[in-house]
Amino acid sequence: MHPTCLLKYLGQALASAGLTDASGEPLTMQPHDFRRIFITDAVMNGMPPHIAQLVAGHRVIDTTMGYLAVYPREVIEAHRAFIARRRVTRPGEEYRTPTDEEWDSFLGHFERRKLSIGTCDRAFSTPCTHEHACLRCAMLRPDPAERPRLVEIRDNLIDRIAEAKREGWLGEVEGLETSLAGAEDKLAQMDAATARTATAVDLGMPGFTQIAGRASDT
Ligand code: SF4
Structure with missing residues (x-):
């Protein structure tokens, strides 16, 4: 589907929903906003930010944190504190840089697995x-x-x-x-x-169903 077409349908859906922004103006959205919404929902529901970073395909977590406009900084800070607490409970040895010999041994393991x-x-x-x-x-x-x-x-x-x-x-x-x-x-x-x-699996076209009085994706 062409992005322009997608944008048009999105505009029509928002107009028919009658949604407005904080200032009362009709709400406008870009397809990219769905990335923000998805990442926001994922993090707010417990996905660690560094995993959200990988899912979004961001090279650095700062880009993921750029979504701070829509999710609170405390989520990230809480996760960082969790990682820091977890690290102090583990032996420091686990966080050191591997030696060349250890790295070679690690790579060699995967080569030796071929049968x-x-x-x-x-x-x-x-x-x-x-x-x-x-x-x-x-x-x-x-x-x-x-x-x-x-x-x-x-x-x-x-x-x-x-x-x-x-x-x-x-x-x-x-x-x-x-x-x-x-x-x-x-x-x-x-x-x-x-x-x-x-075997190709036909997933069909997404539709909408009414659940508990509100529309939701199927
Ligand atoms: S028997 Fe073969 S497949 Fe099983 S663990 Fe040993 S090397 Fe690997």
């Missing part, structure tokens, strides 16, 4: 506690692009189970069957992820 059929989602600085049995592990986020590789692994497991049964290696059958169940589960996760991204 042949997806990504390991375990938390930073935690070891693998599942002996790298990734197929059976809930921490593995399978990558749909690696489906052919996983199908190959699944088919190989089926062959190995048949071979183990044929040769009488019954001790191996149970473990291989657990891995096979894991492979089938990861394949299902991949297919579900593909189906989600391939």
Whole structure:
């Protein structure tokens, strides 16, 4: 929708609502005012200002604070005081600048999480506690692009189970069957992820409903 068109409809809505400003003049609004209203509502309802800053896409919190015309300074001051109080209760060590080695280790963690059929989602600085049995592990986020590789692994497991049964290696059958169940589960996760991204969701057009005697967005 063109901004001019939006402005026209906004003017018509305000005129028909009969709203006036503090001096009694007909109220005028710009589409940008909705950003102020949204941020104001969010902060007044408990969203921390630094999160509101990220939501609004402001590079510095001073821009978010520029909305002071519409929300009270005490909201920001109260949140800053909360952050300051919280910091004094935490060890100072948590707020120091990381060393180069720590930073490299942090970045390295994300590189080392890449696996042949997806990504390991375990938390930073935690070891693998599942002996790298990734197929059976809930921490593995399978990558749909690696489906052919996983199908190959699944088919190989089926062959190995048949071979183990044929040769009488019954001790191996149970473990291989657990891995096979894991492979089938990861394949299902991949297919579900593909189906989600391939499905367009029609959200329809916004409308208005009357709730408790006043109009509200739906
Ligand atoms: S077994 Fe799980 S935790 Fe360990 S590397 Fe594989 S996905 Fe990560």
